[in-house]
Structure formats: C-alpha cells, structure tokens
Amino acid sequence: MQIYNTLTRRKEPFTPLVAGKVSMYVCGMTVYDYCHLGHARVMVAFDVITRYLRHRGYDVTYVRNITDIDDKILKRADENGESITALTERMIDAMHEDEARLNVLPPSQEPRATGHIGDIVAMIETLIEKEFAYPAENGDVYYRVRRFAGYGKLNNRQLDDMRSGARVEVDVHKEDPLDFVLWKSAKPGEAHWPSPWGNGRPGWHIECSAMSTCCLGDTFDIHGGGPDLTFPHHENEIAQSEAATGKTYVNTWMHAGAVRVNQEKMSKSLGNFFTIRDVLAEHDPEVVRYLLVASHYRSAINYSVDSLIEARKSLTRLYTALEGVECESSAPLEAASAYRERFTVAMDDDFNTPEALAVLFELAREVNRAKSEAPDNALPLAAALRQFAAVLGLLQQSPQVFLKGSQQQGVALSEAAIEEKIAQRQAAKANKDFAQADAIRDELAALGIILKDSREGTTWVIEATQ
Numbered sequence: 397m398q399i400y401n402t403l404t405r406r407k408e409p410f411t412p413l414v415a416g417k418v419s420m421y422v423c424g425m426t427v428y429d430y431c432h433l434g435h436a437r438v439m440v441a442f443d444v445i446t447r448y449l450r451h452r453g454y455d456v457t458y459v460r461n462i463t464d465i466d467d468k469i470l471k472r473a474d475e476n477g478e479s480i481t482a483l484t485e486r487m488i489d490a491m492h493e494d495e496a497r498l499n500v501l502p503p504s505q506e507p508r509a510t511g512h513i514g515d516i517v518a519m520i521e522t523l524i525e526k527e528f529a530y531p532a533e534n535g536d537v538y539y540r541v542r543r544f545a546g547y548g549k550l551n552n553r554q555l556d557d558m559r560s561g562a563r564v565e566v567d568v569h570k571e572d573p574l575d576f577v578l579w580k581s582a583k584p585g586e587a588h589w590p591s592p593w594g595n596g597r598p599g600w601h602i603e604c605s606a607m608s609t610c611c612l613g614d615t616f617d618i619h620g621g622g623p624d625l626t627f628p629h630h631e632n633e634i635a636q637s638e639a640a641t642g643k644t645y646v647n648t649w650m651h652a653g654a655v656r657v658n659q660e661k662m663s664k665s666l667g668n669f670f671t672i673r674d675v676l677a678e679h680d681p682e683v684v685r686y687l688l689v690a691s692h693y694r695s696a697i698n699y700s701v702d703s704l705i706e707a708r709k710s711l712t713r714l715y716t717a718l719e720g721v722e723c724e725s726s727a728p729l730e731a732a733s734a735y736r737e738r739f740t741v742a743m744d745d746d747f748n749t750p751e752a753l754a755v756l757f758e759l760a761r762e763v764n765r766a767k768s769e770a771p772d773n774a775l776p777l778a779a780a781l782r783q784f785a786a787v788l789g790l791l792q793q794s795p796q797v798f799l800k801g802s803q804q805q806g807v808a809l810s811e812a813a814i815e816e817k818i819a820q821r822q823a824a825k826a827n828k829d830f831a832q833a834d835a836i837r838d839e840l841a842a843l844g845i846i847l848k849d850s851r852e853g854t855t856w857v858i859e860a861t862q
Contacts, residue, residue: 397452397744399618400694402626402649403550407746410648412617418449418456419616421608421646423625424506426463426600427487428472430671431494433655433662433699438622440685441652441693443500444788445620448743451787459611460503461604462488464510465597470586480587494672497681499789505611509603513589516598516606519640520578520591528639532569535581535594539601541574544635550649551627576632578602601632605645609637619646623654653696662699670699682793683707689749689788709844710757712799714785717760719795721767721778731773732780735759739784749788756785799857814845818854821847 398407412418422442425435442458449456463469464484473483495502509516520537523529528544531537541547541555548554558574567573577599582588588595598606608616614637621630630649637645654661657668675684687707691697735755742751759781766774785791817836824832837847840856848855 398746399648399650400746401647402651403646405552408648412454413615413647416453416455418454418618419612420446420449420456420458420618420620421604421612421616422458422460422503422619423604423621423629424460424462425487425491426466426468427484427491428466428469429487430673431491432669432671433657433675434622435491436494436498436672436675436684437655437688437697438620438652439495439500440498440688440789442620442650444689444693444749445650445747446501447787447789448747452740457505457612458503459505459507459608461607462506462508463600463603464488464508465587466509466600490673494676497676498672498685499681499792501789507607507611509598509607512603512607512610513598515610516602517579517589517591519606519609519636520602522640523578523636526639528635529578530571531579531593534569535579535596536569536577537579537593538570538575539578539632539636540571541576541635542572544639546638547635548631550631550634553627553631576601576628578636601629602636604629605633605636605640608633609641609645614641614643614645616646618648618650620650620652623651626651650693652693653691656696656698658700659698679704680708680798682790682798683711685789686711689790690753692750693747705843710753711790712844714756714760714781714791715793715795715798717763717767717781718778718791719799721763721774731776732759732762735762735780736784739787743787752784752788756781759784814840814856818847818856822854 397410399410400407420442422438425431431439442460446456446458462484465480469480469484473480476483492502520529523539524531524537527540529537529539548558555574578601579591579593579596580599581594581596586597588597608619619630619633626649634645656662657666657670660666660668662669683704684707687699687703688697690707690710735758739752739755742748742755745751759777763774763777763781766777782791817840821833821836824830824836840847846857848857
C-alpha cells in the first residue's frame with residue numbers, strides 16, 4: 397500500500413508502527429456553527445480511508461477531536477445569549493446528525509479539548525522546562541518558534557520567508573513576532589481553567605498535540621485534516637509535540653482537497669457558502685457522498701448542480717445493476733475475484749477512489765449481462781458489487797428505494813414532487829398549452845426522469861445511462 401505523505405511530498409510504502417494496527421488522528425471541528433461542505437469533504441475522505449484500512453484487515457484506532465473552547469465559540473455564545481456548553485452541545489449533536497446522514501462512521505475516540513485541560517497544561521509545563529516556551533507578564537504562554545530547528549518542514553518554508561511580508565499578530569509580550577500562543581489568560585467574565593500561569597484557556601494548536609499524544613502515544617501512524625491546516629496548525633503541532641517528547645510526532649501526513657462551488661472558492665463573502673444540512677435539505681445524502689468520493693481525496697472538488705446531476709446518474713447506473721437481484725452479503729465472491737484484485741490495486745495506490753469506482757462500473761456491466769445471459773452468476777457478482785461499494789460507503793440502500801429518488805431542486809425531485817409535475821403537465825395538455833407540457837417534460841428529462849405516456853396514464857422512470 398502506498399500513501400502520499402504531505403511531509404515528504406511523495407507516495408511512500410505504508411508500514412504501521414505496530415503490525416496489523418493503524419493509529420490515526422484527524423483534526424475535527426470547532427463547534428461554534430453548523431458543519432459546511434469543506435467539513436463534509438474531510439469527514440467522508442477519512443471515513444473511506446478508515447473503511448478501506450479495516451477492509452484490508454487492519455485494526456484501526458481513528459481519533460477525531462472536537463474543539464469545544466475557542467475565541468469563535470466565546471463570541472458566538474455571547475452573540476446568541478447562551479452558555480458555551482449549550483452552544484457546543486447543540487452543534488455537536490448537529491454534527492453527528494450530518495455525519496450519520498452522509499453514512500460517515502463514528503470515530504473510535506472523539507476527545508474534547510475541555511476534557512484534556514490537565515494534559516494540555518502538562519505539555520506546556522514540559523515545553524517551558526525545555527525552554528521551548530515562556531510565560532509572559534500578561535499571563536499568556538508562548539512557543540519559541542526559532543528554538544525548534546525543524547520548524548517549517550511540513551510546508552517547506554524557511555523562517556525568514558515566513559516573517560518577510562507575513563501577517564503576524566502584533567503583541568508586545570512576544571519575544572518574536574512568529575511565536576504563537578499556547579495558553580491564553582482569561583479576560584473578565586470569560587470561561588477559564590486554573591493553571592500555573594493564572595486562569596485561562598488553551599490555544600488552538602496545543603489542544604491537538606495534547607489530545608493526539610494522549611490518545612495514540614508520542615508517535616503514531618497517520619495525521620489527517622483539511623487543506624487549510626498544513627500551516628500554521630499542523631506545523632505548530634509538529635513543533636510542540638516533537639519539542640515536548642523528543643520523538644517523531646507522525647509518520648504520515650495526509651490532507652484532503654478543497655471544495656469549490658461552481659469553480660470558485662467557497663466563501664460567505666461570495667454567497668456560495670453551504671452547510672451540510674443546507675445541501676442535504678435539497679439533495680439525496682448518498683448522491684452528495686458519491687460526489688465527494690468520486691474525486692481523489694487529495695484533489696479539489698467542484699460542487700455544482702450539474703456535478704450532482706452527474707453523480708445521481710452514476711449512482712443510478714450502479715443501483716440499476718442491483719435491481720431485481722437478491723444481494724446476500726454472504727454470497728461467494730469467486731466469480732468477481734478479478735474485479736476484487738483490481739479494486740484492491742486501485743485503493744492500495746493512495747486510496748484512488750476514481751479508479752476503484754471505474755472497477756465498480758465494469759462490474760455493474762457484468763452484472764447486467766449476467767442478469768440476461770447467465771442468471772446464476774448475477775447473484776455473486778451483484779453481492780461483490782455491493783460489498784466493494786460498501787468500502788466506499790455506497791450502495792447500501794434498496795435499489796427500489798434509491799431509483800424512485802428522494803431529492804429536490806436540481807438533481808431529482810421527490811416522488812410526490814414528480815407526481816405533482818406530471819399533474820401540472822396533464823393540466824397543461826388539457827388546456828392545449830402544449831408548450832408548457834413540453835417544458836415540464838424537458839425539465840424532468842434534464843433531471844434524468846423519463847416520462848412514458850400510455851392509455852392508462854403517465855408513468856416515469858429514472859434514466860440509467862449505460
């Protein structure tokens with residue numbers, strides 16, 4: 397198995413620290429608001445990675461943290477007039493709902509920053525003892541960036557380049573503008589915890605260093621996250637952790653690609669910012685998941701109505717192959733051994749999901765042929781298709797349920813909405829408004845919904861593009 401390592405900027409053979417076991421930490425959400433499409437990208441990417449590692453026989457400990465104390469959380473709770481706990485618990489519940497709808501499996505452990513204050517304080521004390529950190533007069537504690545010789549190695553940056561033209565926080569209490577905060581002294585009325593430096597709360601970067609090493613040890617196999625975390629967050633994690641322990645922090649660094657909306661960066665200022673629940677209110681969760689899986693995890697994804705329409709059509713092809721075949725999970729896979737080997741080769745190559753999906757489509761065509769030419773072979777082939785797809789978190793619905801659809805606005809309408817469109821078309825025809833009737837037919841056809849008129853009335857099917 398080969399995995400691309402952000403640190404070395406190349407694919408490397410994957411050899412876990414302990415044979416047969418994988419330790420993986422992924423930076424989770426700061427729970428001050430609902431999760432957005434970028435979060436969905438990371439959730440699904442590392443869910444697929446976890447599923448495949450387990451499929452290959454590894455015992456995976458997947459840790460994904462929750463940041464439940466942060467400046468943004470304090471600000472939002474104050475704006476809402478609610479307690480920090482009420483805000484964070486509400487957002488955590490919403491996050492879990494979003495994950496479940498996207499068929500994302502829960503992590504093995506989900507530590508919260510507020511549950512590890514003691515570990516965070518202990519790591520800061522170690523960094524001070526080793527002179528990698530220093531307390532300031534105002535009660536803050538800072539990390540001495542220049543003391544860590546390897547700073548910048550994850551992002552291939554030199555310290556002087558970072559400072560030249562960089563936007564660094566102006567703070568008279570810092571020894572160097574590049575130093576970053578480990579512990580923030582509490583302002584009057586703010587949430588805080590006691591420490592040797594006074595009441596305060598942890599900085600963002602130190603949380604992950606403390607939680608990851610507490611859950612997985614001083615060195616672990618994989619650390620993952622979104623594309624925007626390589627600098628400064630993950631760079632700072634390396635500096636903190638390796639300075640504190642004297643050991644290599646992580647062997648393999650993995651980062652998911654960004655999400656673009658209609659080829660533009662997703663941003664609230666551009667008006668193209670979508671939460672997961674915004675999207676799932678209008679589109680089938682499995683179609684959204686397929687769109688996220690169809691691109692390689694390191695590639696950028698373009699989110700648009702057109703891309704969702706194509707995702708729906710692709711899933712329809714796969715579900716159409718399964719339709720009418722009882723796919724028992726225990727069915728033998730010997731008939732699909734060649735496909736299994738190719739699927740494994742694709743996923744072993746840095747979790748190449750586009751190549752893995754190509755194998756599924758070839759297998760689906762084989763299922764369709766078997767259904768008409770050799771029905772006895774259809775069941776094991778269809779079972780293999782469903783089992784391989786399960787590694788990607790796909791094709792776990794009943795084909796009949798999926799093919800009737802339950803989406804709205806731009807991908808496929810709900811069954812009730814489709815029937816309403818058909819009724820509107822019939823009314824237009826009755827009024828001899830054939831232009832309107834044709835427009836409704838064309839509208840549905842654009843969504844892959846094909847109408848069939850007969851003496852008994854109008855029926856519909858979802859088009860399966862072969």
